[in-house]
Amino acid sequence: MAMDARARHLLKSLVEQHIAKGVPVGSRQLARDAGLNISPATVRNVMADLEDEGYLISPHTSAGRIPTHVGYRFFVDALLRVVPLSAESNRLLVHRIGFRAPDTEQVLHAATGILSELTHMAGFVRVPRRATRILRHVDFIALREREVLAIFVTDKGDVENRLIRTEHPLGAADLAQAANFFNATYGGRPLQEVIHNLQRDLQQSRHEMDRVLRSAMELGEEMLEEDQQRMLIEGEFQWLDQPELAGSERLRELLVAVRQKRDLVHLLDESMRGSDVRIFIGEESGYAPLTDCSVVSAPYSVDGEVVGVLGVIGPMRMPYQQIIPLVDGTAQLLGRALSQP
Amino acid sequence: MAMDARARHLLKSLVEQHIAKGVPVGSRQLARDAGLNISPATVRNVMADLEDEGYLISPHTSAGRIPTHVGYRFFVDALLRVVPLSAESNRLLVHRIGFRAPDTEQVLHAATGILSELTHMAGFVRVPRRATRILRHVDFIALREREVLAIFVTDKGDVENRLIRTEHPLGAADLAQAANFFNATYGGRPLQEVIHNLQRDLQQSRHEMDRVLRSAMELGEEMLEEDQQRMLIEGEFQWLDQPELAGSERLRELLVAVRQKRDLVHLLDESMRGSDVRIFIGEESGYAPLTDCSVVSAPYSVDGEVVGVLGVIGPMRMPYQQIIPLVDGTAQLLGRALSQP
């Protein structure tokens, strides 16, 4: 069952050629380009075995063969030798993502864009999760009669706000006092703890000001929940240029699914568990719209803690040798850019 | 030169049939469906005239005819009778956009989505501009050593923030004082005035705190400039289902152009001048990627003032009769939802 060295070599060569050319590979060409002194007939025998074992498939009787998702998987796990990031790409990455973050949102955006540009596929960045963030500052601002704007600031500089409607008008002094209380009691505490304690303390209270506090708590909860969903993605239109996707009727489903994000985010959160590049090939993701696609992702860490994941989505036939180091490098740089100087 | 009643009737009928069926309309069918007692030969004569005058064109010698952008323009201006919004659609609109705004961003998003869903085309909403907003509150928060987070709040509840790096550490007291000064001096003034005055006052100053203020001013400027760019758009993928766009090689360009937004935003700002629904048909927009598309847009007003514009982008062949009232109605509802209760 174990593949012998020659079969592996041929499989590697076949996958590489197919990635490069995009067409099925035949025995004659493979025999020529594999570098072994071997006749096409021999190659045919090997290929027939590889097909039986599920690594290859022929689109039709007399085309060459292309890798299945099993073939790609074996290629990626056992045969692939990643090439180091080209100086050119590296320069570009550093230039675009930089080492310093003027603004988190902008850096995330830049990373998404550069991933898409350099790979000619769709790039994505899961926004950093905030579960472990520290509450830095709270403000309550009387906007209009019976409208209060609550603003939360975390230690990482995230700002989130929410409009709260109250039943009775609240004076600026009341609000300032509430904010002071809030900051004194909860400032410097982790967001999760703040919410937990508030939830406990406000259980039965009915005071108007407590209603404001409770709404503020909901804002805090939303800050934690919201980023369950948030993900930047860019360059889906590149798929239109990729024949294996553009031709498929699935393209539309794929675009819709990616917009929805929900399941995708779930898949990516799984891949945040490790600390390495992860690759989902075709149906491996267990997510129907991605059947014809591969996802290459890498988690990124801020201040030593994994907070998000980024990567690219493209057709199964993608140049993994270059994509992997690129995704890896982008994750490193993004993490560094968002970390403490 | 003026078209006689019969020619107008035939043009109207032809455009309607082409919108409904999507294929070129021939003389036989037009003669039958137009309701006039007229032979195909007569219809051919009229059609030939209309073609000479630029209203129609044949894709090839022996297909029927389809409207040119000039034909659509005439149809829209002179022949079209808009149908009132269906009860069903109206109910849906009210339900989704509602009368009250829990959160501006969410309402804008809902409006974009509903436009796209109901029209099966791409929907867009230009975010409300802030030029006339009043500065309500400013905060400076020391985030880390030599990092200050500046937060601006306007009377409409917009919150914008920016990380400012300083050369020297600034104490919380200094920052509080600066914020107090800022709020006392500029609170309640229009954003534009604040920036203008700051720009004047800080011209030559070199104090560290003034540097913070200057950065804050830049944030204010960004608030005004940024929304020059901001626009929500959703449902571009619907274009894939529209044969006249999906087939075209221009689709990719269109998608990229729409992502870029820059020129599109410029076009839309033009259409904010009036207070009515505006329609750009094909090349009328003067924007190459939109050559095959029409844009139906309507400005929306908050508290009696036009602050933005929304609409849909789709192929020239779209059901204007229904699109126009839908876009109009959405604009009304969105304006109401964002206005003072």
Place this chain on the structure above:
DNA sequence: ATTGGCACTCGTGATGGTAGAGTGCCAAGG
């Protein structure tokens, strides 16, 4: 001015034929 007739044009779809690529299998040879 309108109409029927008619020749003409053009796209579409079906048909068939050919070339090229590639396969599977077999028998011969190391």
Place this chain on the structure above:
DNA sequence: CCTTGGCACTCTACCATCACGAGTGCCAAT
């Protein structure tokens, strides 16, 4: 037992051809 050359077979892509249908433009008759 593995490898190889040979060979018949299969399938696609491409092209040419053909008939059909839809539709036009023009003209002569009303």
